[in-house]
Amino acid sequence: MSAAVENIPSVEVLANGHAYHNGANGVGNGVGGDVSNGVGSVGSARAWEQQFLPPPLVLEDRPRALKIESRLSSLVLCGATLRRVGEVFQREIESGLRERPSSLQMENTYVPELPDGTEEGVFLALDLGGTNFRVLLLELRAGQLVREDVKHYHISDELRLGSGADLFNFLADCVQDFVRAEGLEHEEMSLGFTFSFPMKQHSISSGELITWTKSFKCSGMAGVDVAALLQRCLRERGLRVTVQVLLNDTTGTLVAGAHKDPEVAIGVILGTGSNGCYMERAERVQHWEARHARVRDVVVDIEWGAFGDNGCLAFLRSAFDSEVDDHSLLPASFTFEKYIGGKYLGELLCAALRGLARDALFPAPPAWGALDSAHLSLFEQENLSGAWSQTSDALRTACGAPVSRDDALVAQHVARILSNRAAQLVSVCIATILRRMGRAHAAVAVDGSVFKKHPRIRSLMDKYIALLAPHHRFTLQGAEDGSGKGSALTAAIAARVAARSP
Ligand code: BGC
Numbered sequence: 001m002s003a004a005v006e007n008i009p010s011v012e013v014l015a016n017g018h019a020y021h022n023g024a025n026g027v028g029n030g031v032g033g034d035v036s037n038g039v040g041s042v043g044s045a046r047a048w049e050q051q052f053l054p055p056p057l058v059l060e061d062r063p064r065a066l067k068i069e070s071r072l073s074s075l076v077l078c079g080a081t082l083r084r085v086g087e088v089f090q091r092e093i094e095s096g097l098r099e100r101p102s103s104l105q106m107e108n109t110y111v112p113e114l115p116d117g118t119e120e121g122v123f124l125a126l127d128l129g130g131t132n133f134r135v136l137l138l139e140l141r142a143g144q145l146v147r148e149d150v151k152h153y154h155i156s157d158e159l160r161l162g163s164g165a166d167l168f169n170f171l172a173d174c175v176q177d178f179v180r181a182e183g184l185e186h187e188e189m190s191l192g193f194t195f196s197f198p199m200k201q202h203s204i205s206s207g208e209l210i211t212w213t214k215s216f217k218c219s220g221m222a223g224v225d226v227a228a229l230l231q232r233c234l235r236e237r238g239l240r241v242t243v244q245v246l247l248n249d250t251t252g253t254l255v256a257g258a259h260k261d262p263e264v265a266i267g268v269i270l271g272t273g274s275n276g277c278y279m280e281r282a283e284r285v286q287h288w289e290a291r292h293a294r295v296r297d298v299v300v301d302i303e304w305g306a307f308g309d310n311g312c313l314a315f316l317r318s319a320f321d322s323e324v325d326d327h328s329l330l331p332a333s334f335t336f337e338k339y340i341g342g343k344y345l346g347e348l349l350c351a352a353l354r355g356l357a358r359d360a361l362f363p364a365p366p367a368w369g370a371l372d373s374a375h376l377s378l379f380e381q382e383n384l385s386g387a388w389s390q391t392s393d394a395l396r397t398a399c400g401a402p403v404s405r406d407d408a409l410v411a412q413h414v415a416r417i418l419s420n421r422a423a424q425l426v427s428v429c430i431a432t433i434l435r436r437m438g439r440a441h442a443a444v445a446v447d448g449s450v451f452k453k454h455p456r457i458r459s460l461m462d463k464y465i466a467l468l469a470p471h472h473r474f475t476l477q478g479a480e481d482g483s484g485k486g487s488a489l490t491a492a493i494a495a496r497v498a499a500r501s502p
Contacts, residue, residue, distance in 0.1 A: 254277055
């Protein structure tokens with residue numbers, strides 16, 4: 001479906017009492033047949049816009065409710081703004097693929113095909129990205145997973161913020177501990193390394209870290225090939241383990257999702273961090289360091305967490321976002337991730353309530369760091385069921401002050417607005433990719449703690465993606481352990497492709 005036939009007319013919209021103007025002649029998306037033929041009425045465009053708005057805050061003290069809504073209005077995005085985000089995203093995708101300046105890495109992962117049910121072998125998999133590091137042993141027979149042993153290792157703050165060499169030595173120690181426990185210390189084995197950070201990949205088995213994200217900031221890693229470093233640390237321990245593939249968690253999610261359902265063509269993580277990848281036509285990808293004549297499609301890791309790092313999304317940023325960014329481990333980096341990632345949603349909640357407290361609209365400011373994304377989910381859960389007692393208990397602890405029912409409802413409203421915005425922004429990305437791929441139907445494999453635990457996020461995403469890409473059928477599928485299983489499957493795919501090469 002071309003963008004032109006999805007135009008909707010310009011319209012003034014009121015979002016919580018604030019006028020937003022939907023710019024004329026934009027490349028838009030209608031919802032439903034009435035606006036999809038390019039002659040939609042102002043009424044239907046208005047109806048389309050209305051669907052992006054969160055419900056109003058209802059308090060007995062109406063002036064207070066109005067002031068709060070006004071104070072939070074910078075967090076409320078209208079359809080026109082989301083459409084603009086989608087246009088910028090599309091432009092940044094094109095530039096990234098062409099290796100022109102862009103905030104999107106659009107990394108070639110060199111994964112040239114998805115599972116076909118013939119995957120075989122025993123593989124080790126490493127999953128690094130959160131506070132837990134996992135080592136897995138996976139056995140595939142005719143594409144089926146017949147064995148999976150897993151061990152979790154805790155990564156201390158000291159290691160996450162120390163030297164890269166210490167971190168990688170620790171990873172290799174964990175592998176050694178694991179293979180010893182499995183009685184495989186002297187076996188030759190292939191390993192898939194799921195490294196959930198942005199990389200410049202040179203091949204399916206090598207790549208350099210571009211920047212740390214989330215809660216990692218190890219020194220001495222500039223320009224270091226993480227697969228080669230891991231390989232060296234493994235060899236130093238006498239292990240006969242070969243790092244066969246280096247991949248991102250989104251790639252693992254896509255590959256594991258496609259293993260279950262061949263219609264899966266997009267992988268998304270909505271957890272501590274956020275990112276997406278998809279199958280792109282190989283000819284559209286500029287960056288190739290190897291022969292690829294027979295490759296038709298390739299998985300591209302978008303790294304949408306960094307979307308806007310070049311300032312192209314300045315129009316989205318609220319004062320609360322700036323506060324979260326200022327407090328972050330890596331300020332001015334991974335702008336978009338700070339709007340949607342689980343690591344930041346609790347901090348945004350904190351920042352917004354602190355702002356309201358400053359204006360005497362909330363009883364006391366929560367201490368910085370006292371609220372996390374689990375609180376956001378809890379507030380949303382209670383809001384869904386019309387309850388407020390756990391919300392007020394949590395707020396009393398976080399603020400150190402008594403909290404009334406209305407105060408709890410205010411905090412639930414803030415959680416609602418932040419959840420809505422996060423769902424809308426991630427939906428813009430998915431909708432843009434769906435439109436770009438232009439398939440009759442595509443399934444999206446989604447993993448991550450926010451997607452799994454937030455009570456409303458999935459239904460919000462279903463709604464907003466449908467509004468933003470009305471002519472593209474899709475299904476969101478909860479994915480299980482892309483970082484583990486996807487890693488083994490990718491290693492098996494790499495072995496299959498290598499065996500076919502002349
Ligand atoms: C990283 C991505 C990763 C995402 C989800 C981001 O911070 O840059 O590579 O896919 O988190 O784990």
